[in-house]
Amino acid sequence: MTIESSKILGGIGAILLVIFPFVGWPTGGFAGIIGLAGAILVLIALNGLANEYRERRVFNNAMYGVLLTIVGTVVAVAIFVGAAFGMLSVLGFHVSNWMDPGAIQSAFQNFDWANATVDINALSPYIGAAVGALLILFLCVIFGAFLIRRSLNTLAEKSGTHLFATAGLLMLIGAVLTIVAIGFLLLWVSLILLTVAFFQMKTTQPPQTAPPPPA
Numbered sequence: 622m623t624i625e626s627s628k629i630l631g632g633i634g635a636i637l638l639v640i641f642p643f644v645g646w647p648t649g650g651f652a653g654i655i656g657l658a659g660a661i662l663v664l665i666a667l668n669g670l671a672n673e674y675r676e677r678r679v680f681n682n683a684m685y686g687v688l689l690t691i692v693g694t695v696v697a698v699a700i701f702v703g704a705a706f707g708m709l710s711v712l713g714f715h716v717s718n719w720m721d722p723g724a725i726q727s728a729f730q731n732f733d734w735a736n737a738t739v740d741i742n743a744l745s746p747y748i749g750a751a752v753g754a755l756l757i758l759f760l761c762v763i764f765g766a767f768l769i770r771r772s773l774n775t776l777a778e779k780s781g782t783h784l785f786a787t788a789g790l791l792m793l794i795g796a797v798l799t800i801v802a803i804g805f806l807l808l809w810v811s812l813i814l815l816t817v818a819f820f821q822m823k824t825t826q827p828p829q830t831a832p833p834p835p836a
Contacts, residue, residue, distance in 0.1 A: 629813075686769035780822055
């Protein structure tokens with residue numbers, strides 16, 4: 622894979638990552654496929670560039686960062702869903718068949734929320750689990766962004782396209798600030814910068830500075 626082909630793949634993948642938050646409603650679950658495809662294309666591009674620049678950190682750090690984010694998200698969602706089911710059970714909410722959307726809708730419509738019995742002591746373990754799930758997700762997103770930033774910093778150094786480093790820094794700041802709404806906006810802007818950085822890449826390797834002669 623050449624620098625030119627990696628540049629194109631990375632740019633396309635980054636574009637998919639930019640647009641996938643906005644295609645959720647019209648495409649349903651297909652939005653997740655678009656986001657996953659974008660991440661895979663970017664990783665393929667980074668692997669090609671790592672080979673061209675003979676620097677495996679470009680790919681390895683990004684791969685570990687993406688995997689950490691995905692694993693953290695899956696674990697957090699699983700814990701959160703389990704906690705939600707547990708809280709509904711404590712409240713006396715029962716569904717005959719969770720695989721039947723009609724049964725779920727009927728249960729929600731017929732449940733008497735005003736007279737639901739709330740036992741704080743019984744709910745507290747599930748509330749704690751939900752908070753723990755959010756903490757796991759938050760930490761995984763931050764450490765994942767840190768690793769991706771290291772990858773982009775190395776790529777900026779090797780390619781001479783310093784916008785990669787800017788995108789990585791903004792991504793890390795956005796990950797830290799996901800506790801508030803502006804963090805998600807910064808993450809999205811960082812993906813735009815990543816797209817621009819890929820398309821701005823030069824297709825020839827920058828000249829390497831020769832080491833100084835031994836004294």
